[in-house]
Amino acid sequence: MRDIAEGARTALGLTTTKPHYFFFRHKWPVRVCHWINAICLAVLLMSGLNIFNAHPALYLGSGSNFEHPVLALNAMTDDSGNVVKGTTWIAGKPVNTTGVLGASRVDGELAARGFPSWATLPGAQWLAMARQWHFAFAWLLVINGFFFFAYGFLSRHFARDLAPTKADIQHLPREIVDHARLKFPHGEEARHYNGLQKLAYCFVLFLLAPLIVATGLTMSPTMDAAFPILLWIFGGRQTARTIHFICAFSFLGFFIVHIAMVVLSGTWNNLRSMITGWYVIRKGGDHG
Amino acid sequence: MAEQNRRGFVGRAVAGASTLMLSGCYDLSQKPWFTNILGKVEDLTHAAQHIFAGPHTLAPEFTKADIAPMFRANGTLDPGTDDYKAHVVSNFRNWRITVKGLVENPLSLSMDDIRALPPRTQITRHDCVEGWSCIGEWTGAPLALVLAAAKPKPEARYAVFYCADPMTVEGDPEHFYYESLELSEAGHPQTLLAYRLNGEPLGVEHGAPVRIRAERQLGYKQPKYVHGIELVSDFSKIGGGKGGYWEDQGYTWYGGI
Incomplete structure (x- = not known):
């Protein structure tokens, strides 16, 4: 009982055994935009995988060179037409991915599916509905992103909190070693983002996000008529589609590392600060 | 120990939430009020692309x-x-x-x-x-x-x-x-x-x-x-x-x- 009560106090930042104080870390626009983004990215990734499943292959250039995809998720059938094997082709090399990619179980039966049902939205193969979800949340992401960028620049949040300083760059090697040892900044150092964190956020905000929106728009034939330069920038519609796919998985990679860092550097403290704004700084504490 | 329990709880909560979200999304896809909103998004896309592309x-x-x-x-x-x-x-x-x-x-x-x-x-x-x-x-x-x-x-x-x-x-x-x-x-x-x-x-x-x-x-x-x-x-x-x-x-x- 005592353990639980103590744990609860620690989680809420109410322990009095160590000197600590509350620090207001995230203003409301950051918190609201963060959670809208989180929902958008989950829906966009999963509905995107459902759309991809309609033609689970990627190409380079303007048109699809069906003989030579750079990536393809295929299913193999036996003589009676039953799906028996799922194969992922990467640059012409086959990898057996039965059960996950190319072929996975739908209602207990192995079926031809690029990505499995548990990874797509809707779970069933339903291109028309997946497209509607995808475009609706793409609008929400762009509107939210517009608001966040306006806020970030005007309030100097980007300049103050996200732009890496000279010191950040100089400390980068030490930062990498510390992160690899799962040693995270604490105490006063936790009041601002560290160098690696700043670089990760800048990479996602200023490179990945604009890139995934622009390559998404390049896939629209009407947008190509309005802005043919998009095709020139990305090297054709099919290359844009491939870049869009790579960006989506880069977002997934960011998400996985982001969640790992949140958990390892103090789940509740981080979660509380992104929900209420308040973050607990422990002076000389073991983890912040 | 408390930390481990807490992590287990977080893991279960995340798994539970994602299952709820998935089946919730499927249910929503069948609901007219929700698909009507998605239909409005189509009009928004149409209008926006019309502005950029013109006739x-x-x-x-x-x-x-x-x-x-x-x-x-x-x-x-x-x-x-x-x-x-x-x-x-x-x-x-x-x-x-x-x-x-x-x-x-x-x-x-x-x-x-x-x-x-x-x-x-x-x-x-x-x-x-x-x-x-x-x-x-x-x-x-x-x-x-x-x-x-x-x-x-x-x-x-x-x-x-x-x-x-x-x-x-x-x-x-x-x-x-x-x-x-x-x-x-x-x-x-x-x-x-x-x-x-x-x-x-x-x-x-x-x-x-x-x-x-x-x-x-x-x-x-x-x-x-x-x-x-x-x-x-x-x-x-x-x-x-x-x-x-x-x-x-x-x-x-x-x-x-």
């Missing part, structure tokens, strides 16, 4: 070197009806394209009439809603010329295209592929009644004798085997009421993205 911007055109060695045929590959087979045998000599509805001057055109109009040839990229693209050279009569000859009435808003390929699922009453475009898209300079692909007369799998090319739209908006064009002010009484065969199956009417 006149051209789809990119390519060179002979970009043409795909084999143009992928999709959808109906052969209408297969007795009527259509007879047209194939007679080389579409008796094929007529009627233009009716909200026009001052209804028309019934033969393939010779269509071929007599000043043709346009364009090498363009065909984008399927599934995600793939294929480049081909199309020759045809600009639809704008046909519409101008038919003299649309002021209240006409859409051109509906009637096709010869049956889409009947067993047990349903007989129905055929159809599509529609707003008049500005139908009158776009690259919108053709196309009768040649890569210099050859259109093959059966590509929509012989004539198909629509609407180069700023996805493939399903470009029907094959066209035999009728009707100008209407709304399409709620045609087919399933959504403006096209795939639209009736849940695809968006706006096919610019």
Whole structure:
């Protein structure tokens, strides 16, 4: 009982055994935009995988060179037409991915599916509905992103909190070693983002996000008529589609590392600060 | 120990939440109030793309070197009806394209009439809603010329295209592929009644004798085997009421993205 009560106090930042104080870390626009983004990215990734499943292959250039995809998720059938094997082709090399990619179980039966049902939205193969979800949340992401960028620049949040300083760059090697040892900044150092964190956020905000929106728009034939330069920038519609796919998985990679860092550097403290704004700084504490 | 329990709890909470979210999304996809919101998003996309693209911007055109060695045929590959087979045998000599509805001057055109109009040839990229693209050279009569000859009435808003390929699922009453475009898209300079692909007369799998090319739209908006064009002010009484065969199956009417 005592353990639980103590744990609860620690989680809420109410322990009095160590000197600590509350620090207001995230203003409301950051918190609201963060959670809208989180929902958008989950829906966009999963509905995107459902759309991809309609033609689970990627190409380079303007048109699809069906003989030579750079990536393809295929299913193999036996003589009676039953799906028996799922194969992922990467640059012409086959990898057996039965059960996950190319072929996975739908209602207990192995079926031809690029990505499995548990990874797509809707779970069933339903291109028309997946497209509607995808475009609706793409609008929400762009509107939210517009608001966040306006806020970030005007309030100097980007300049103050996200732009890496000279010191950040100089400390980068030490930062990498510390992160690899799962040693995270604490105490006063936790009041601002560290160098690696700043670089990760800048990479996602200023490179990945604009890139995934622009390559998404390049896939629209009407947008190509309005802005043919998009095709020139990305090297054709099919290359844009491939870049869009790579960006989506880069977002997934960011998400996985982001969640790992949140958990390892103090789940509740981080979660509380992104929900209420308040973050607990422990002076000389073991983890912040 | 407390830390471990807490992590276990977080893990279970995340797994539970994602399962709830997944089944929740599936349920939402079936709810009219939610799909209505998604439908409004289609209007927003349509309006926004209209602002950026306007009625006149051209789809990119390519060179002979970009043409795909084999143009992928999709959808109906052969209408297969007795009527259509007879047209194939007679080389579409008796094929007529009627233009009716909200026009001052209804028309019934033969393939010779269509071929007599000043043709346009364009090498363009065909984008399927599934995600793939294929480049081909199309020759045809600009639809704008046909519409101008038919003299649309002021209240006409859409051109509906009637096709010869049956889409009947067993047990349903007989129905055929159809599509529609707003008049500005139908009158776009690259919108053709196309009768040649890569210099050859259109093959059966590509929509012989004539198909629509609407180069700023996805493939399903470009029907094959066209035999009728009707100008209407709304399409709620045609087919399933959504403006096209795939639209009736849940695809968006706006096919610019």
